[in-house]
Amino acid sequence: MKKLKKMKWAVALAVTVVIISGCNQQQKAGTDSSGSTVASTQKDTAAVVRETAFGKVKGTEEEKALIWMGVPYGGDTSGENRWKAPTDPEPWTDELDTTEAGSVALQAGADGVVGSEDALNLDIYRPNNDKEDLPVLVYVHGGNNQTGHAQEISGRSFVAAHDALVVSVNYRLGALGFNPLPALKTGSEEENSGNYTMLDLAKSLDWIRENISSFGGDSKNVTVAGFSAGGRDVMAMLVSPIFEGKFDQAVSFSGGMTITDEEKSQTVFAEAIAPLVVEDGVKETEADAKKWLLTTDEEVKDYLYALEGDRLVSLMGNAGIRMGVFPHLYNDGTVLPKEGFDTTSYNSVPLLMLTGEQEFSLFGRFDPYFGEYVTDGSIDTDKEISSQYDFVNKYGGQLYSLFNLEDSAQKMNTNYKAPIYGMEILFGENPDAVSEEMAKLGSFHGVFVPLLDTDSQNYAGLVTDSYESDGAKELSVMFQNYLFAFISNGDPNESELPKWTEWKPDAEENLLFLDADKETATAEMGKKTFDYEQVLDAMKKDTSITEEQKKTLLSKVMNGRWFSYELDKANGNLSAFDK
Numbered sequence: 001m002k003k004l005k006k007m008k009w010a011v012a013l014a015v016t017v018v019i020i021s022g023c024n025q026q027q028k029a030g031t032d033s034s035g036s037t038v039a040s041t042q043k044d045t046a047a048v049v050r051e052t053a054f055g056k057v058k059g060t061e062e063e064k065a066l067i068w069m070g071v072p073y074g075g076d077t078s079g080e081n082r083w084k085a086p087t088d089p090e091p092w093t094d095e096l097d098t099t100e101a102g103s104v105a106l107q108a109g110a111d112g113v114v115g116s117e118d119a120l121n122l123d124i125y126r127p128n129n130d131k132e133d134l135p136v137l138v139y140v141h142g143g144n145n146q147t148g149h150a151q152e153i154s155g156r157s158f159v160a161a162h163d164a165l166v167v168s169v170n171y172r173l174g175a176l177g178f179n180p181l182p183a184l185k186t187g188s189e190e191e192n193s194g195n196y197t198m199l200d201l202a203k204s205l206d207w208i209r210e211n212i213s214s215f216g217g218d219s220k221n222v223t224v225a226g227f228s229a230g231g232r233d234v235m236a237m238l239v240s241p242i243f244e245g246k247f248d249q250a251v252s253f254s255g256g257m258t259i260t261d262e263e264k265s266q267t268v269f270a271e272a273i274a275p276l277v278v279e280d281g282v283k284e285t286e287a288d289a290k291k292w293l294l295t296t297d298e299e300v301k302d303y304l305y306a307l308e309g310d311r312l313v314s315l316m317g318n319a320g321i322r323m324g325v326f327p328h329l330y331n332d333g334t335v336l337p338k339e340g341f342d343t344t345s346y347n348s349v350p351l352l353m354l355t356g357e358q359e360f361s362l363f364g365r366f367d368p369y370f371g372e373y374v375t376d377g378s379i380d381t382d383k384e385i386s387s388q389y390d391f392v393n394k395y396g397g398q399l400y401s402l403f404n405l406e407d408s409a410q411k412m413n414t415n416y417k418a419p420i421y422g423m424e425i426l427f428g429e430n431p432d433a434v435s436e437e438m439a440k441l442g443s444f445h446g447v448f449v450p451l452l453d454t455d456s457q458n459y460a461g462l463v464t465d466s467y468e469s470d471g472a473k474e475l476s477v478m479f480q481n482y483l484f485a486f487i488s489n490g491d492p493n494e495s496e497l498p499k500w501t502e503w504k505p506d507a508e509e510n511l512l513f514l515d516a517d518k519e520t521a522t523a524e525m526g527k528k529t530f531d532y533e534q535v536l537d538a539m540k541k542d543t544s545i546t547e548e549q550k551k552t553l554l555s556k557v558m559n560g561r562w563f564s565y566e567l568d569k570a571n572g573n574l575s576a577f578d579k
Helices: 010-016 156-161 198-217 229-237 262-279 287-295 298-306 311-315 361-367 370-375 385-411 470-489 533-539 547-556 565-570
Strands: 051-053 055-058 065-072 108-109 110-113 121-127 135-140 165-169 217-227 249-253 349-354 422-426 511-516 521-526
Touching: 010 249, 051 198, 065 156, 108 311, 110 287, 121 156, 121 198, 135 198, 135 229, 135 470, 156 165, 165 198, 198 217, 198 229, 217 470, 229 249, 249 470, 262 511, 349 385, 361 370, 361 385, 370 385, 370 547, 385 422, 385 533, 385 547, 470 511, 470 521, 533 565
Parallel strands: 135 165, 135 217, 217 249, 249 349, 349 422, 422 511
Antiparallel strands: 051 055, 065 121, 108 110, 121 165, 511 521
16 A cells, blocks of 8 residues: 555544444534534425324425425333334324424434434435335444434435435434343343344334335335444344345445344343442442343343433443444344344345445544554554554455455355345545545445435545545446436346446356546446455465564454454454354
């Protein structure tokens, strides 16, 4: 990798401090990722009114889009409903104002704890025209299933250019969305799973099937899509029996397969909550508290329900795409099968999987190991430091991109009965095509977001004007058109786009590579030039850093990530959770 010029990181740091836990972390609704107020584009025109099964909703009309925000799809999940399956929302009689963003799920972010335990709502975007039976794209936000909100992307630019609906969902997060402790297992089999987030997402899809026709959507053509943790949730839906028949296509943006052992997860949760038990005087030591929390004692359940939500969502933060820090998606045998993705029974629907080329760049660069070097700029000026970052960026990116796409496709190949399409975005890899700031990150985790949502400010401090070139704009059009074709027909091909063939393990070309220089965009079929074993071998032979530095990076920066099980195993870095 070429040595890159120094960048001013004052703005970038403010943006990325809340990104590295899994994707764009919590932003207050109505603000961009740097905390600045997003200018409203709403026109002073008459609102629109649509009927749902629970009452009428009044939205907003813009020049090219009709928008409803914060529409309830489930009931209150606070109080006695905290770790219960979501119920229907309470019906209302007057028109419900849905012109402002709804409550976000309770979560801890850079600005402290925000949100509500009563936040099962969604946003709907459609074109400002009279067309009906439009394909529906349902978006599940990222944030490690601990942070984030429905406004991570806006559907405005997509529906302004395509006859489709975009629905973005808020759902329970953190220890409120996932909690496997035995004392909570007193409800239905689905509730006993601990996978409450998945129950919320299932409820949202049921609501969409029942109500989306009132907004002009085709209830028989629903595509579920998610980014990062949302993408992993989508992949989990493909093996979950409770999601059978709830969607017609699926898209995983930088997702990949992660299901965790329920029993091991209980120990992590007990260790995380034990200090609160001691602080509250229930037990004298954390060891006693942990032992108590792992029982089915009714008093444990009462204690957990009495805890303030703020304290619960503040636990297990800064997970940094490490399942061992905040384990979720449990193999409970009901919501998710005991055998996980080794199942022979998939909810086989046309599937599109996407990855960037340098998926680990954000996580590596803003890992605490490099913290002081980012602050003082030496990560770009000191050869010894920059070589270490280049090492984790290169190999972490390769392993993460394989995890997001190839590894999943290989595992699914035998038993998946529907077409799989793979896309890898290279935009950002060529430093001459992007700003100096973005060149440091390449095709990072989230590189697709400004292509899908051209109004997005999520990464503004990191990419500056990189997406404003003619080539980037053409790339956005190409990307959106492929996606629109896919959600319309289950096939991303259309006559004006380069041919995109299905992923096949032995095909000479099985991935579509998207890229752009400053003038034009390209879409070409190709194939990965490496696999997991080849990456591990290349890391072992790499002499760009010392063996001692390599040992430190493997054990402190690259260890325990979604993609690093075999890497950790080969280097003796498996944690007790991973063994």
